[in-house]
Amino acid sequence: MQKYLELIRNRRSFYNLSEDTELSKEEIKYLFEDVLNITPTAMNSQPVRIVLLFDDKSKEFWNKVNETYDNTIKEEKFNGFYHAKGTALYFIDDALIKELEEKYPLYADRMKQWAEHGCAMTQLNAWQALADENIGASLQHYNPGIDKWVKELYDIPENYRLVAQMPFGKILDVPEEKEKAPIDKLLKVID
Ligand SMILES: Cc1cc2nc3c(=O)[nH]c(=O)nc-3n(C[C@H](O)[C@H](O)[C@H](O)COP(=O)(O)O)c2cc1C
Numbered sequence: 043m044q045k046y047l048e049l050i051r052n053r054r055s056f057y058n059l060s061e062d063t064e065l066s067k068e069e070i071k072y073l074f075e076d077v078l079n080i081t082p083t084a085m086n087s088q089p090v091r092i093v094l095l096f097d098d099k100s101k102e103f104w105n106k107v108n109e110t111y112d113n114t115i116k117e118e119k120f121n122g123f124y125h126a127k128g129t130a131l132y133f134i135d136d137a138l139i140k141e142l143e144e145k146y147p148l149y150a151d152r153m154k155q156w157a158e159h160g161c162a163m164t165q166l167n168a169w170q171a172l173a174d175e176n177i178g179a180s181l182q183h184y185n186p187g188i189d190k191w192v193k194e195l196y197d198i199p200e201n202y203r204l205v206a207q208m209p210f211g212k213i214l215d216v217p218e219e220k221e222k223a224p225i226d227k228l229l230k231v232i233d
Pocket of ligand 1: 220
């Protein structure tokens with residue numbers, strides 16, 4: 043196990059991926075189960091849902107995404123998604139949010155936002171847990187353009203809202219460092 047800061051430093055947006063992950067499908071499934079169980083959510087409400095697509099199902103997904111956007115995804119990017127081991131689809135259960143809004147009227151106007159936070163934390167935990175296993179991933183947002191057929195194809199309940207798509211696979215290329223804003227613009231210390 044790496045030290046935590048090293049671990050999170052190694053999480054990057056990896057686009058060039060292949061199927062040959064060190065972990066099996068089963069092990070990747072357990073990883074996502076753990077992430078869903080461990081990640082905190084507001085009031086422990088667990089509004090996040092994940093659908094995992096592997097191998098040919100993931101390839102079919104990316105073909106359909108590309109078709110939806112008239113095959114305009116850049117070839118290099120598309121090839122990385124297409125050759126990934128799998129794709130995680132992240133959803134929020136809006137019916138659960140509605141229940142929580144009714145149960146906790148004082149916080150009703152925050153529930154949706156908190157669910158988004160819980161979903162974002164889940165995405166990041168999965169992204170980092172995968173990186174710890176030498177599996178690269180990136181975060182994609184082809185919703186809402188793909189929502190309709192995703193629901194039909196995977197038999198997703200009407201109240202689940204697609205939030206993000208995360209292709210993952212063996213890392214073929216490490217991206218270059220990205221420029222960051224000056225740290226004193228981002229962090230102020232008062233002591
Ligand atoms: C909330 C969020 C949304 C993002 N959406 C996309 C996206 O739709 N497509 C994409 O290629 N990258 C997306 N990214 C990846 C960011 O561009 C990337 O994380 C950022 O440039 C830093 O690079 P790094 O991930 O390599 O550290 C998203 C990242 C975050 C945190």
